[in-house]
Amino acid sequence: MYIIIVGAGKVGYFLAKRLCQDKHGVSIVEKDKATCEEIAKELDLMVIRGDGCDPQILEQAGAARADVMAAVTGDDEDNLIICQLAKELFHVHRTIGRVNNPQNEQTFSELGVDIPMNSTEIIAKIIEEEVSFSDFVTLLSFKRGKLAIVRVDLPENSPVIDKQVKDIQWPENSVLLSVVRNDDVVIPRGDTVLRVGDDVIALTMVGSESQLSNLLAGKL
DSSP: OEEEEEOOSHHHHHHHHHHHHTTOEEEEEESOHHHHHHHHHHSSSEEEESOTTSHHHHHHTTGGGOSEEEEOOSOHHHHHHHHHHHHHTTOOSEEEEEOSSGGGHHHHHHTTOSEEEOHHHHHHHHHHHHHHTOSEEEEEEETTTTEEEEEEEOOTTOTTTTOBGGGSOOOTTOEEEEEEETTEEEOOOTTOBOOTTOEEEEEEETTOHHHHHHHHHSOO
8 A cells, every 4th residue: 555644753653664564655744854854764765844734745745646644743633634635635545634632533523534543532441441341442433433443352241152153143234353362363254152251343333332232241
């Protein structure tokens, strides 16, 4: 894939480094001259100095052929504008916008950002899960808030314990993605049997989380 990252702070830098290691084509757009020079020395990618809210800068970065635009600056307004430009002017297939202020997440979704990344909310959910022993956690919502990835630790009273995946009546538009069992990741098949303590990852429609929770954790 060809990916453009706008914003070369710590998030943008390490994201670019990781994607380059995975052999993706990556470009970075950054306003600060010194930061651009430092990244150009350390990473083998194209670095463009400029404002990602400027369509001409995005065009120089190759937005017309980009598969993904990730706006990860420290300014929510900039991130939103960048994602909208990517969609409307350059028809980028997938946009990812960093949400610094959790109150702006809904706005990002309503205005067309495919994946609003609210790190505060994700971290908070992880903390709450550990301190409250919650069985059901929504990890991420995307596609303008229509889909959600959720995880469930199957308790002893779960209705699906010792059942094969094919025999479970899943909520409409819900799909089992993976099962983490001890240190192993199991890609589920029809004959996969769910066990107590399995860490289940599933995809569902937003609004169907309670049905999925009731099925897997035995409660609403």
